Amino acid sequence: MWTAAIVLYQVLAFGQPLWAQDGAITPQKCSLDCVREGGPECEYCSISRADVEKALGFNSIKAFGGCIPWPCFELLGKEDPQICQHYVQAPNDVKIEFVHEPNPKSDTIVVSWKPSYYGIAFLRGFQVSLQALGGSSVACQLLLFHRNHSLSASHAQMVYKSDPFPGLSLGSQYAVTVMALPVPEEWAKFYQSKIFSTRSCAEKNSLEQCRKDWYPKFIAVKQDGTTITVTFNLAPPDLGITSYFSLCHANGEKKYTEITPKSSINKTHHSYELHDLHEGTNYTCQIAANEVDAVRKTFSVQVLPTQKADTVPLSVTASLALMFPLCLAVLILLAVFLAALTTKLQIKKLYLKPDIIKQHHEDDTQENVASLPRNGLDPPRLLICYSSYDGPAHVKAVMKLGAFIQQHMATQVFLDLWDSLSVAEEGAMAWYCRQIRESDFVLVICSWGLNHRPCPPEPEVDDDDVEGDRQMGFGSNCSNAVVQLIGEEVGRAKARGQDLSKYMAGIFEYSEETDIPTELRLVSHYKLTNDLTLLFSHLHGVALHRPGGYLKINHISDEGFSKLPAGAALQSAISAGEMAMRAKQHHWEEGSE
Template identity: 75%
Template sequence: MLKGALVLYYFFALDQPLWAQDDVTAAAITPQDCSLDCIRQGGPGCEYCRITRADVRKALGFNSLQAFGSCIPWPCFKLLGEEDPKICQHYVQAPNDVKVEVVNELNPKSDAIVVSWKPSYYGIAFLRGFQVSLQALGGSSVACQLFLFHRNLSLPASHAEMVYKSDPFPGLPLGSQYAVTVMALPVPEEWERFYRSKIFSTRSCAEKNGLEQCKKDWYPKHIEVQQEGTAITVTFNLAPPNLGIRSYFSLCYANGKKKYTDITPNSSKNKTHHSYQLNDLQEGTNYTCEIAANEVDAVRKTFSVQVMHIQNGGSSTRSVTPSLALMIPLCLAVVAIIVVLLFALIRRRTRLQITNLDIKPDLIKQHKESGTQEEVTSLQRNRLTPPRLLICYSSTDGPAHVKAVMQLGAFIQQHMATQVCLDLWNSLSVAEEGSMAWHCRQIRESDFILVICSQGLNHRPQPPQGGDDGEEVDRELVFGSNTFSSNAAVQLIGEEVGRAKTRGQDLSKYMAAIFEYSKETDIPTELRLVSHYMLPRDLQLLFSHLHGVALHRPGCYLKVNHISEEGFTELPAGAALQWAIYEARMAMTAKRHHYAEGGD
């Protein structure tokens, strides 16, 4: 009991007026005002009720809640279980789809949020209510809201699609991080899956009020750089007068050296723009500069300054004798004639050699003229998190194949900006949920699914029979732990692909791949509709698929460093992947020879 009380140590919020919500949908259920007597008796209009601090004080008979730290543990037992203790002794799964929604808040310095969620259908018939707590990360401020159903209510499983909402949590400072926790009631002892948490941030001042109203978030948007001789002139827009920003600073750095400049504009001359000089910069050097308001934690605007070489205008003239003036053009003419003759001779020999080799010079010329160039690109910055990739495979091809899959996952996660989900790395979660349940959840939550196809996956062997203590059975027990769940997951993926194809939906979520020691016929029929790759040859294509980056454009192509077929082995993870693929190829070759010679 004490352990449960410590885990559920939350705080109840004081009674506060509710904010009007204009965006409540028909499917959302919002809290009601009702008494504890109505909840206990199961009267009408008490389906989903908010419990205030006054209700708790009345139920416990205390004038204050200091004995429980402004909160009570196990609210179901204290508020509903006195008459019938069995009503609070059932297991209820944690809620799903916890979301945080910003609602209107008149104070320009704070936000208000509403939390929504869906109940789990596991134990929903015994669900008695919810408790929602909000805590600032790195701080001690906590708010708590309690909602209860009446004691006679029993929800069906179909009610798990209904959306429940909390009351607003107002007065949250802008630019702060919070953790919101939604807990399903009741919470029996020694039960851990009763809550769901989500971390979120309130809006910044600029997001809520606009950049021109925020002193801390303001930064110059318009910057112009001009070079006149050795002086660099920078012009930028000033902050609005209402922000009270009187001074600025500029910082330029290159080759390990920094140049700091204080800027104090004269608002009487120009209230919108100001120009200042950057002096003593080295010629032929590219500087990276920052400009910002001279305020604590002010946002800095970055721009570049390229200092050109200044050429001296004067040049000394030399007197040239008439004989020398005549000899110079003559020598130049002789040299030009010799160069033309040598070029013609070399060109004739080249044509003869090309003719002997039966190569068409027009094609070579066309290839040279249309030669592509390398181009540097960057990933999309609007994605907050890297793409989530689930890798499915079969372990029936032995430990060498499993090792190759694991090294592939490590390479993708380290050098392809992708979060990889692999059962080999989540053995505790797989053991806790069950292999099939874990795969189903990952298929649902992942952005992309990559199926590593091999001979064992395509053949789908039968489970080993009992009573055989031979080496083969031991091998199946060691390497076949995920075989049947993987095959079932592949069948599930195939069904999803078929349905998506029938409905004309996008199939880019699903991919198939084979290592160089496998064959394309190892790809199951249901996965022939999706993109499939040969690894490691097609690592760049896989990168393009995961990040939506075009590898080819008219007149140029994009080259990703250390992901090309030749360059990936320069990385430690790439070398490990190459060696794992080599070992798997040798193991697969030995296995084929063994079966070809009539081995069991």
């Protein structure tokens, strides 16, 4: 009896670290040697990157944060080769949980999932990777069961968790992938991906703690003659906001006012004046902190006519009394004339066509608001194709363009770098063929390396840089075959008289129109970022101009594009791509001499 109690106590003691308060199984901190030995204290282990590098004998890929195709035979197959020869299907029910993060500028998540029924008895562990959309940085965790551990079908209902992923940027999109291990010899559906967004600053820290999300809640307007005084509450000192701005507009006229309060006078409220406003006019005004993408508070200002009290001398009053009968007679004659004229105009108005009246009103409108058509609930699907022969700087510019389009142009973007596992599973050409078939639009980013084949010799670089490019996927790209495939589709559509709007060609500012291949000369082409508005019009089928109005979207206009973080990142990437392209062209010219 005592022996049974001791055994039960030991089992509970070993199993206790695995279970969290919510019933999910969390990883333990243990070494790879402990997993190989199969100790009961290493049932579900988080393997460090140093252990993987030590076992494999080389440095893991830095650009992928230690995420590599799981080398089952190298890590565990030497003791028992049968461990790595079984099929395991992808996990399911992948969820994202936000946990406490003391840094107000970042988020921390934990990923949870359930294993599949298929192959669960041979399941050796999981690999969880996290990638920022629009970037190449990847974080990875390797989670293994001990060698003698065998899961039964009942474990498919248990929830497994990863270690925390800290330091995620607020208001950003990420893709998390959970892979079942071992990876089968014949690749199938062995992983599950999920795209999510981190919390905004206001969601995590409350509105009062965010610079760009803060806006004044108290606004009071007072008129003194033609001067309008506006009083509003200042931001908390912790935010460090020292400058504000106000923008008022009416009848096509805009008035901008910079506001710099003095904290020595009043630390909670500030008053400023609006000058040169027209009497009898209603203005719509906005006030906000002078920060990028700051939330604006809208309020109305009604400028009332001022009444001027004039003193009239007594002699003038007597003269007016004598002139009153004469003025009254003139007014009567004028009233009769106006009544006759009004009657004549009303008769003419009966013969005006309604469309002429509507056109007249439209001509008087200086600005019109154009809305997007709501034909469907799903955003358009856009596939972006490119060439990697122009180097990592060009590929980075393509990724930043895809991130900007997905975040600020209401479009779902598909890029091979964001779906590397599916590309590896299906094969590059099969993946591209499926995406071309399923996408609503296809945008080919044309460059020197795309149109000029074969690729010219690359400049001499260090071995580490070459290895890094190859690891990032810059060395292998089937852009030539994809462009030929798209060219054939365009040619067939043109021969049949079909619509060619599905296909587009684009070039960055450092490329020329001559870089567009002959196969794509029939489709619409855009120069980015100058033609972002035209690209938006193409993707959503909206007209940029119409009688009496035009479409203007602030965050893709010339003046508002660079104010967005994603727009600034894209602009920086294009500048870096231009510098790299010039350096390569200089090298090619020297090599040809």
